Amino acid sequence: MSAAHGSPSRGVAPGARSKDFGGSFRRLIGELRMDLPRILLALLATAVAVVLSVAAPKLLGNGTNLIFEGVIGRMIAQAPSKEAAVAALEQQGNGKLATMLASMDVTPGQGIDFSALGRVLIEVGAIYIAAAVLQFIAGLLLRHVIQATGWRMRDRIQRKIEDLPLSYLDQNSRGDLMSRVSNDVDNVTQVMNQTLNQFFQSVLTLVGILVMMLTLSWQLTLLAMVVIPLGAWAAIVLMRRAQPQFREQWHATGEVSGLVEEAMTGHEVVALYGLEERFTDAFNQSNTALYTSSFKAQTLSNMTQPVMSFISNLSYVIVAVGGGLKVVSGQMTLGDVQAFIQYSRNFTQPLGQLASMANSLQSGVASAERIFEFLDAPEMEPDRGASSFTEAWRNAHPGADFDGQAEAGRIVFDHVRFGYVPGTPVIKDLSLNVEPGQMVAIIGPTGAGKTTLVNLLMRFYELDSGSISIDGVDIRDLQKDALRRHMGMVLQDTWLFEGTIGDNIAFGRESATEEDVIRAATETGAHRLIRQLPEGYRTQVSDDGETVSAGERQLLTIARAFIAQPDLLILDEATSSVDTRTEVLVQRAMDQLRQGRTAFVIAHRLSTIRDADLILVMEDGDVVEKGRHDDLLASGGAYARLYRAQFAGPAVEDPPDGASGD
Structure with missing residues (x-):
């Protein structure tokens, strides 16, 4: 773009706080709505798996009771009954042991019931296998959901x-x-993949475990819950400290990507001017910022698990002591205490997972x-115009007959005003009539508004005021696609996609045949160059490849x-990258192509526009001169000065007013 209109920005400011974390999180969850049936099915599978997993410790506790009661039964084999053994213990002054024995289902002389114990172990094994299968199914469903969400986000970004x-x-x-487009979407899908299924499982596990703990002993449950607020407070503190670091991490990632992209695309210029050290310093600065923010974010995030592990151990000590006292007092069996301890250990695990997920979620939401x-x-601006030129013309000329001649190509710029930055106009007050079939050349110094003028004609930008019309139809009354279907544009900066030379040429028309491709290449002088390549039209090229030279790429475009x-x-500036001989071939092809067509040519080489029907000389957003080559030279104005400066050299003085020269 020839006009300066704002410096590049590298994203949000470092350390900026989230504008609306809650809103962004809800919006992210809203992206999953299209896959709600799969999510509900995964939730159901997770719920059943959690119920089975929560039931397993209780069954294992029954197995422990079978073993313990069998051992005690062997120990009191001499007693005629359990009641007699209890009475004997009371007479011996072992009241606590008597109370514990009374609460047990023991038969003197009967050992471990291995048959019942085997059934318990089989049931527990079946439960764990079923839970694992259901968790696998739930994870598979949610992975489909998450990857589909990532695909839709990338698709929306591309459409955007x-x-x-x-x-x-x-x-x-x-x-x-x-x-x-790449890193942030990948991070979002990765975070959702790590947290979504785990979130369902952790929440349901917490609820299930809490219910089982209350069923076994509400007193021990209260003891176990004493340390939970401490863990919640620690998780919240770590989460708040990690949030800005995650935001800075992804901002710094964008900075590094931007610098790498600039260094890659501008490698030759960087090497030419010896700017490697400057780029290295800038890269090291951004890379260091990325390292620092990533280190802090990951450190704070990883501190969650050790903190929750400490709290889990503290809870374990409290429950073990309290459970032992309850067993001795006969209020709980040993198997129930074992189950309760397992539940308490498992209770802090999903808490730690939720706290860790909260930190990961900061990165994902950022x-x-x-x-x-x-x-x-x-x-x-949305297209509200007609979908075809015929429809637009009839809307602009109600009652008139459209006989096809209206598309001859008469273009009118009527008091056009435009600026990239409000209050700083690039095109100030441009009025111009271009007749059908004319070749219009636009020249002027850099920043004069030459490229801006054709960008406005193509509706790459919208006017601030005034209008541009084609055959009496305001281009704003025509949809952009319908307008651009009638236009062909070749830029100074070439662009080729990765594919064959033939595919790149055929890209200009969807229905183009191989014969059309060869004919177009022949008319532009590219056919001779293409034939010299080893694979001809099947030669693979790309925008940054070195298969063809810059001039050859220009010919292909x-x-x-x-x-x-x-x-x-x-x-x-379509001929700026071709040599003199190729330029002659291109000029001949352009002469053939523009027969019966209106053409705009932006050029610095004035030799390429000598035969133009109309030459516009632009300065500071205005047309200061217009006319044919000979007439403008004769007038001795701005065009004559540009022409002599280009062909005669700076040492030649301007002729007196009114003089002509060639």
């Missing part, structure tokens, strides 16, 4: 890019935008917020425009 105005892409770092910020960026057979042709 197509709807964004050029001003947004110009004012934001492309490396940062690429980071949002990335999601950057994605949503991109998706919410202002789009181009011109051939791509030619094959589209546009009604209006726009060439923005």
